[in-house]
Amino acid sequence: MTMPQDTLPPLSCPDPPPRPRVLPVAPQTIRQAADLLARGGLVAFPTETVYGLGGDATQPDAVRAIFAAKGRPADHPLIVHLAAPDWLPQYAAHVPDAAWALAEAFWPGPLTLVLPRRATVPPIVTAGRPTVGVRVPSHPVARGLLQAAHLPVAAPSANRFTRTSATRAEHVLDDLAGRVELILDAGPTPVGIESTVVAIEGEQVRILRPGAIPPEAIAEAIAPFGGTLAFGSRHPSEAPGQAPRHYAPRAALTVFRGPPERAVAAALAQAQQELAAGRRVGALLAAEDAPEAEQLGIVVERLGAREDLASIAHALFAALRRLDQTGVEVIVAPTFGEEGLGLALLDRLTRAAEGRVVRV
Numbered sequence: 001m002t003m004p005q006d007t008l009p010p011l012s013c014p015d016p017p018p019r020p021r022v023l024p025v026a027p028q029t030i031r032q033a034a035d036l037l038a039r040g041g042l043v044a045f046p047t048e049t050v051y052g053l054g055g056d057a058t059q060p061d062a063v064r065a066i067f068a069a070k071g072r073p074a075d076h077p078l079i080v081h082l083a084a085p086d087w088l089p090q091y092a093a094h095v096p097d098a099a100w101a102l103a104e105a106f107w108p109g110p111l112t113l114v115l116p117r118r119a120t121v122p123p124i125v126t127a128g129r130p131t132v133g134v135r136v137p138s139h140p141v142a143r144g145l146l147q148a149a150h151l152p153v154a155a156p157s158a159n160r161f162t163r164t165s166a167t168r169a170e171h172v173l174d175d176l177a178g179r180v181e182l183i184l185d186a187g188p189t190p191v192g193i194e195s196t197v198v199a200i201e202g203e204q205v206r207i208l209r210p211g212a213i214p215p216e217a218i219a220e221a222i223a224p225f226g227g228t229l230a231f232g233s234r235h236p237s238e239a240p241g242q243a244p245r246h247y248a249p250r251a252a253l254t255v256f257r258g259p260p261e262r263a264v265a266a267a268l269a270q271a272q273q274e275l276a277a278g279r280r281v282g283a284l285l286a287a288e289d290a291p292e293a294e295q296l297g298i299v300v301e302r303l304g305a306r307e308d309l310a311s312i313a314h315a316l317f318a319a320l321r322r323l324d325q326t327g328v329e330v331i332v333a334p335t336f337g338e339e340g341l342g343l344a345l346l347d348r349l350t351r352a353a354e355g356r357v358v359r360v
């Protein structure tokens with residue numbers, strides 16, 4: 001796929017070609033991607049969490065193209081990605097001390113701060129809201145692209161609306177071929193689940209979407225300022241994009257929520273019933289629990305060791321996509337505790353299950 005840059009035909013916008021170019025990352029491809037963004041085109045690029053579908057946040061037409069490519073409703077705001085924390089005051093009208101403390105602790109990295117929007121961010125980016133979600137990603141390719149483009153880049157996860165987030169360039173291609181001009185391929189994204197989204201109200205930090213930064217780490221970072229942590233939105237409109245049907249695989253997923261041993265036992269019992277009824281069954285399991293399930297004839301995706309939540313998060317979305325490709329009709333999964341990354345895993349699994357969650 002690596003061709004010398006001068007042999008590539010010029011990239012045009014706004015109509016993307018039927019098949020995007022998937023380019024391995026190299027200095028000239030980053031430059032090309034940055035130029036494409038400046039011209040109002042869309043680029044899929046890796047971040048440490050998931051692949052993003054990026055466009056220049058200051059060009060309403062580019063942002064409109066992001067919504068169209070994803071099939072995303074216009075009332076779901078996008079996250080604006082910045083090259084460095086000191087860009088923040090250009091896009092946020094007010095940055096409280098708690099926000100600076102969080103930026104200091106977690107940027108560059110997978111934390112999104114929801115702050116009052118400045119007029120430099122067109123309303124289409126924030127779905128007309130007075131607030132804007134902002135983050136400084138840590139992935140070297142994302143950073144290189146943001147620095148080269150020298151633009152704020154609006155980027156949702158690079159999947160079709162309601163589908164599982166893309167953690168590999170192939171996932172982007174599967175969902176968005178014909179809808180994006182260029183995909184920068186840097187292999188699997190390291191974290192595998194999206195950023196934690198927080199709103200800041202005075203001393204209180206509210207987690208609107210659990211994610212890659214665990215709540216415990218946020219609580220620790222704000223404690224010296226007397227900051228407190230709260231969960232969930234006060235109002236449904238405060239956390240758009242949290243619809244129950246999200247990340248959904250094609251097969252019907254049921255999640256068993258409870259202490260690990262009980263949750264796994266319940267998931268396998270359900271799987272056996274489904275097998276007995278003649279259905280093809282898949283399971284998302286920690287490595288320790290896989291052999292027993294495989295012996296039963298279940299199609300197993302091994303996510304990583306039970307205690308290693310980072311490896312489970314890293315594998316989750318790709319595993320859901322692979323299970324779908326095997327043609328299983330139902331999928332079962334246990335939860336992985338509710339501490340640390342366990343909370344974000346619980347959130348993603350619950351929504352992928354469209355609410356089919358059994359407490360055990």
Ligand code: TXA
Nearest residue numbers: 049051052077078131132133156157194195238240241
């Ligand atoms: O890790 C991530 O956050 C990835 C990478 C690409 O950065 N992006 C991502 O974007 O997951 P998206 O669009 O799939 O999810 C953005 C989330 C949504 O739940 C959205 O509602 C919330 O952030 N969000 C963005 N702006 C907001 C705002 N002004 N107020 C409340 N929530 C906001």
Ligand code: MG
Nearest residue numbers: 156157158165
């Ligand atoms: Mg998303």
